[in-house]
Amino acid sequence: MLITQIKALVGVHPKETFVLHGDEMAQLPTLENAWLLLENGLIKDFGPMFTCPSSTENNQHETINAEGKYVFPSWCDSHSHVVFAASREEEFVMKIEGKGYEEIAAAGGGILNSANKLANASEEELFESARKRVVDMIKQGTAAIEIKSGYGLTFESELKMLRVIKRLKNELPIPVKATFLAAHTYPQVYKNDHQGYIDLIINEMLPAVAEEKLADYIDVFCERGFFSVEETDQILTAAAKFDLKPKIHANQLSVSGGVQIGVKHGAVSVDHLEETDDDVLKSLANNPTIATLLPSCSFYLNIPFANARGLMQNHAAIALATDYNPGSTPSGNMNFVVSLACIKLKMMPEEAINAATLNGAAAMELSKEMGSIAIGKRANLFITRTIPALAYLPYSFGQSQVETIILNGEIYNG
Ligand SMILES: N=CN[C@@H](CCC(=O)O)C(=O)O
Ligand SMILES: [Zn+2]
Numbered sequence: 001m002l003i004t005q006i007k008a009l010v011g012v013h014p015k016e017t018f019v020l021h022g023d024e025m026a027q028l029p030t031l032e033n034a035w036l037l038l039e040n041g042l043i044k045d046f047g048p049m050f051t052c053p054s055s056t057e058n059n060q061h062e063t064i065n066a067e068g069k070y071v072f073p074s075w076c077d078s079h080s081h082v083v084f085a086a087s088r089e090e091e092f093v094m095k096i097e098g099k100g101y102e103e104i105a106a107a108g109g110g111i112l113n114s115a116n117k118l119a120n121a122s123e124e125e126l127f128e129s130a131r132k133r134v135v136d137m138i139k140q141g142t143a144a145i146e147i148k149s150g151y152g153l154t155f156e157s158e159l160k161m162l163r164v165i166k167r168l169k170n171e172l173p174i175p176v177k178a179t180f181l182a183a184h185t186y187p188q189v190y191k192n193d194h195q196g197y198i199d200l201i202i203n204e205m206l207p208a209v210a211e212e213k214l215a216d217y218i219d220v221f222c223e224r225g226f227f228s229v230e231e232t233d234q235i236l237t238a239a240a241k242f243d244l245k246p247k248i249h250a251n252q253l254s255v256s257g258g259v260q261i262g263v264k265h266g267a268v269s270v271d272h273l274e275e276t277d278d279d280v281l282k283s284l285a286n287n288p289t290i291a292t293l294l295p296s297c298s299f300y301l302n303i304p305f306a307n308a309r310g311l312m313q314n315h316a317a318i319a320l321a322t323d324y325n326p327g328s329t330p331s332g333n334m335n336f337v338v339s340l341a342c343i344k345l346k347m348m349p350e351e352a353i354n355a356a357t358l359n360g361a362a363a364m365e366l367s368k369e370m371g372s373i374a375i376g377k378r379a380n381l382f383i384t385r386t387i388p389a390l391a392y393l394p395y396s397f398g399q400s401q402v403e404t405i406i407l408n409g410e411i412y413n414g
């Protein structure tokens with residue numbers, strides 16, 4: 001496929017650039033009036049229009065004229081919980097009435113509510129509903145995703161969720177990474193026996209997950225009222241023996257120590273970070289652990305927005321992701337995330353786009369194949385409608401400017 005007359009080809013980073021830290025995030029190399037050639041599912045070549053392969057050569061390729069339009073590398077959504085059995089709009093109404101996230105969770109809502117619903121759902125039902133959610137996300141420009149377990153909380157249900165994610169990995173046309181999150185909350189029966197549940201995770205679940213190769217990463221919700229730093233440390237230490245690197249939930253509701261314990265264990269990413277202090281920012285300075293920010297969670301829960309500028313001033317790498325889940329973020333729309341990052345985190349459009357593409361790919365260890373326009377990378381991208389400028393994309397929040405989806409070098413129609 002040959003795409004011609006592209007108003008601007010966005011994210012043409014050097015092939016060997018795999019992640020961007022601090023002020024590097026402001027650099028979003030863009031080629032104006034460009035062409036892009038895709039072959040065998042990969043990016044074959046690109047350049048300015050005056051070097052475009054001649055029209056006779058063009059006849060060998062399906063050609064798309066993208067005059068007035070931008071071509072972006074697809075969004076890489078590195079944090080989601082899209083496998084769940086039922087929505088939780090009743091909690092949405094409780095929130096409007098003034099109840100907080102922790103209050104709802106303490107009353108048996110929240111994650112436990114989702115776990116009860118998931119226990120009775122079949123693998124087939126979970127697969128089908130999650131597949132539909134991901135297809136909707138693909139249509140909004142996402143073409144790589146991380147998916148967590150964590151609504152199982154028993155041996156059987158956690159493995160059931162991970163098998164569903166494995167099937168999504170096999171059947172969806174985009175890269176999928178799986179994260180084992182049994183340590184999402186304490187199930188009711190272990191409410192007063194935390195060590196009992198941790199032992200179950202470490203001695204029974206982890207070996208089974210590793211044996212079936214069901215997970216790429218380990219996650220723990222390290223938070224006041226959930227898993228303490230010591231408990232997180234124990235689980236991450238055990239997971240390391242099975243080569244599962246951490247991607248953890250940290251500092252969502254309090255300065256929990258989650259970021260530092262994640263960094264200590266060489267986490268690929270520490271996610272949320274709505275609550276930070278100077279020590280947290282410094283712990284990520286010049287660090288390979290990526291800070292994954294989830295502004296649509298802040299928006300929905302009415303909690304603080306993360307300190308993106310402070311992180312960038314400390315030369316941290318920031319990724320942006322949706323956190324799509326039925327409790328704290330019932331939305332998988334990366335376009336909205338990028339808009340919120342600009343509006344609420346005060347990220348510049350270039351910074352936000354880098355965070356949602358190359359750094360999102362890095363937060364799934366996928367940036368050798370995804371996240372930018374570079375020769376040899378997977379041809380997953382989207383073409384916008386006719387738009388006046390790059391900044392128009394986040395500016396026009398809540399409206400989709402994504403017109404054509406290309407996955408593995410072919411137009412995707414769902
Ligand atoms: N905070 C922990 N996990 C999810 C929410 C889970 C839920 O409420 O169902 C999150 O990332 O926001
Ligand atoms: Zn989450």
